Each structure stands twice: as C-alpha cells, then as structure tokens.
Amino acid sequence: MSNSTAEAMPQPSGPLAGLTVFDLTRVLAGPTCVQMLADLGANVIKIEKPGSGDDTRSFVPPEMPGTGQSAYFAGANRNKRSLTLDIATSEGQRIAHDLIGRCDILVENFKVGTLSRYGLGYEQLAPIHPSLIYCSITGFGQTGPYAARPGYDSLIQAMGGIMSLTGAPDGEPMKVGVPVADLFAGLYGAIGVLAALRHREATGEGQQVDIGMLDTHVAWLANQGMNYLATGTNPPRLGNQHPNIVPYQVFATADGHIVLSIGNDASFARFCNRFGLDHLIENSNFATNAARVANRTLVTETLAAVLSRHSSAWWLEALEAIKIGCGPINTLDQVFTDPHVIARNNLVDLTDQSGNPITLVANPVRLSATPVDYRLPPPILGEHTDEVLTDMLGLSATEIAALRRDKIV
Numbered sequence: 001m002s003n004s005t006a007e008a009m010p011q012p013s014g015p016l017a018g019l020t021v022f023d024l025t026r027v028l029a030g031p032t033c034v035q036m037l038a039d040l041g042a043n044v045i046k047i048e049k050p051g052s053g054d055d056t057r058s059f060v061p062p063e064m065p066g067t068g069q070s071a072y073f074a075g076a077n078r079n080k081r082s083l084t085l086d087i088a089t090s091e092g093q094r095i096a097h098d099l100i101g102r103c104d105i106l107v108e109n110f111k112v113g114t115l116s117r118y119g120l121g122y123e124q125l126a127p128i129h130p131s132l133i134y135c136s137i138t139g140f141g142q143t144g145p146y147a148a149r150p151g152y153d154s155l156i157q158a159m160g161g162i163m164s165l166t167g168a169p170d171g172e173p174m175k176v177g178v179p180v181a182d183l184f185a186g187l188y189g190a191i192g193v194l195a196a197l198r199h200r201e202a203t204g205e206g207q208q209v210d211i212g213m214l215d216t217h218v219a220w221l222a223n224q225g226m227n228y229l230a231t232g233t234n235p236p237r238l239g240n241q242h243p244n245i246v247p248y249q250v251f252a253t254a255d256g257h258i259v260l261s262i263g264n265d266a267s268f269a270r271f272c273n274r275f276g277l278d279h280l281i282e283n284s285n286f287a288t289n290a291a292r293v294a295n296r297t298l299v300t301e302t303l304a305a306v307l308s309r310h311s312s313a314w315w316l317e318a319l320e321a322i323k324i325g326c327g328p329i330n331t332l333d334q335v336f337t338d339p340h341v342i343a344r345n346n347l348v349d350l351t352d353q354s355g356n357p358i359t360l361v362a363n364p365v366r367l368s369a370t371p372v373d374y375r376l377p378p379p380i381l382g383e384h385t386d387e388v389l390t391d392m393l394g395l396s397a398t399e400i401a402a403l404r405r406d407k408i409v
Contacts, residue, residue: 085385
C-alpha cells in the first residue's frame with residue numbers, strides 16, 4: 001500500500017497537473033468521473049451545498065472507522081477540495097462564475113436544465129468561456145424524449161436490459177450487486193473529458209461532453225447486445241453461464257464452488273485428456289464450442305458430476321497446472337487479502353484530517369511515467385472553503401466571514 005498524509009497541501013502531479021476542475025457533482029456517476037481526473041493530477045474544487053453537501057455524506061452506515069465519513073462518500077471523493085457554495089443565490093452564482101473563469105473543466109450531474117436556472121448552463125457559459133470543457137452526466141442525456149427524467153442506477157439497469165440478462169433462469173430479473181450504471185457513466189465521462197482536452201490542445205476550443213447513463217449502459221451490453229442484433233432474439237437469463245461459451249460457468253465441488261472458464265476447443269481437449277474424459281472429445285455433442293453451446297444442459301450436467309468429486313482446492317491446483325481458466329469465488333475479505341491484489345497495490349492508505357488512517361480502493365490505472373497521485377483524503381464538508389476563495393479569488397478573511405454569515409458559503 002502507498003502512503004500519504006494531509007498535514008500539508010501537496011501540489012498535484014500526474015498527466016493532468018495544472019488543470020482545474022469545477023466539480024458540481026454528487027452521489028456516484030459524477031464523483032466517479034471527477035475522482036478519475038483528480039487521481040490523474042487535476043486540481044478539483046468540489047462545490048457542495050452549505051450545511052448538507054453531497055447526498056452520500058449521509059449514506060450511513062457504515063462509516064469509515066474513526067473518521068465520521070460515510071464509506072460511500074469516501075469511495076469517490078479523494079483528491080478533492082470541498083468548497084461550500086449556495087449557487088441558488090445571486091452572490092453564490094457570481095462567485096461560481098468567477099471560479100469557473102479560472103477552471104479548465106466543469107463536470108455536473110444535475111437534471112437537464114437545472115443549472116441554466118442559475119446561469120450556469122453550458123449554453124450560458126460557453127460564449128463567456130469558449131475554452132471550457134463542460135461535462136454533463138445525466139440519466140438520459142441532454143436530448144430525447146426522456147431527457148427531463150431523473151436517472152438512478154437501478155432504474156437504468158432495468159431500462160438498459162442488464163436486469164433481463166442477470167439472475168437464475170427461473171428467477172426474477174436481477175440487478176448487478178454494485179451500481180454499474182453509475183460507474184460506467186462516470187468512466188465514460190472521464191474518457192470524454194480526456195478526448196475534449198486533446199481537441200482543446202489542438203484547437204483551443206472547449207465543448208460539451210454529453211453523457212447519458214442509459215446510453216453508456218446500452219454501450220456496455222457488449223456481446224449480449226450483439227447477440228440480439230445478430231439474431232433478433234432476446235437472450236435468456238443463464239445464471240452464471242456464458243451465452244457464447246460452454247463450459248464457462250460456476251460448478252459445485254465437493255466442498256464449495258469454483259468458476260471454470262474453458263474458452264476454446266484446444267483447452268477443452270486438454271481438460272478432457274487430463275481428467276479421463278477423452279471420450280467426450282469424440283462425441284459430436286462436445287467436440288466444438290458451437291456443439292457445446294447447442295447442448296448446454298448435457299455438457300453442464302456431465303461436467304457437474306465430474307467436478308463434484310473433489311474439493312475446490314484440489315480442482316484449482318489441478319486446473320492451474322494445465323493452464324485451464326479457473327478461480328475461487330471470493331468473499332470481500334478474501335479479495336482484499338489476496339496476495340495478487342496486495343502485490344498490485346490495489347489498496348491505498350491515507351491519513352484523514354484528524355490523523356486517522358483511512359484505507360481506500362486504489363485507482364487501477366498504472367502509468368509508468370506519470371503514476372496516479374494520492375494526495376488528499378476525502379474532504380470534510382467545506383474544509384477548503386477559505387483556502388479556495390483566498391487562493392483563487394483573493395478574498396479576505398473579512399469578506400469570507402461575511403459570506404459565511406449570509407450562508408452563501
């Protein structure tokens with residue numbers, strides 16, 4: 001694990017160092033996008049409503065031990081400075097405009113049209129700040145019949161088709177166990193911002209990045225989406241089985257379960273040769289992947305009887321020895337203590353504002369020349385208000401005190 005402290009305000013490093021983000025996001029899709037930019041070195045000013053802040057600050061339990069921070073908020077808000085600002089007031093809007101003029105990127109995930117009521121819509125800011133990159137992340141994008149609707153992860157999973165594909169064949173439609181619709185939208189948003197930065201570098205022009213959660217959800221239907229487009233038939237729910245490859249699924253062992261992933265005919269032949277199943281290779285129902293997909297139930301039942309003979313540990317050792325894809329089904333305590341996860345530094349230790357240790361999931365991007373920069377823990381609400389207003393706008397302590405008295409900050 002890498003280490004960092006919050007004793008001093010370290011300067012950002014990384015490929016986006018020198019760029020400043022005006023962050024008008026909350027909950028998960030927007031904060032995920034901005035945290036990626038922050039980890040890559042961008043200076044992020046997170047704008048939060050005075051008194052309450054990002055909705056996820058109240059998403060407890062659980063809290064991070066000893067910090068008072070919700071675990072949900074901590075997971076998507078490191079490397080950001082928190083500035084409380086009431087953008088519903090004219091003075092708050094004036095301050096926002098002044099700050100945006102000193103920023104390169106604005107990321108927001110308000111409902112379509114909301115920020116325009118405050119003079120902070122793209123169409124209002126673009127003429128004033130033509131080089132500004134303005135990323136909008138919403139449930140359904142800026143156009144189309146659903147544009148005005150709010151977007152929520154489970155709603156998008158339902159409308160985007162993944163729930164129709166997930167779960168047991170005879171069970172109810174099932175959402176994925178983590179908010180994948182939010183996360184994918186945030187990551188696609190970060191990709192869009194990076195592309196817009198490259199365009200601005202070449203032309204000096206900013207632009208709007210329009211991310212709809214439903215759009216991104218449709219995009220990552222991947223092979224299942226293509227299966228439908230190729231056949232015109234809705235793919236069925238298959239539980240833990242793969243729609244295009246067999247066997248590629250969960251099997252019960254003598255003492256638990258493992259995942260067996262046999263991706264091609266050569267691997268299947270190697271599997272059969274090792275475990276006394278050579279007769280299957282000569283059987284037309286098993287000989288090719290296409291045949292195995294067509295005879296899914298027969299293949300599954302045949303191999304289930306074989307896999308049940310030995311323990312999970314026995315199978316994992318034997319399969320790894322012949323380079324057959326396999327793996328345990330880990331609980332999260334096993335994930336975070338896995339030697340490979342540890343060796344790859346997938347956890348990062350920071351120190352919060354009170355000196356308490358805080359462990360977060362690390363950024364998975366590995367850059368050899370400009371590594372991810374862990375410099376700030378998730379901020380306390382309004383922690384950096386005075387600092388930002390002084391450093392970026394030159395406001396005095398007296399002026400900031402007046403803003404605080406009037407509940408502008």
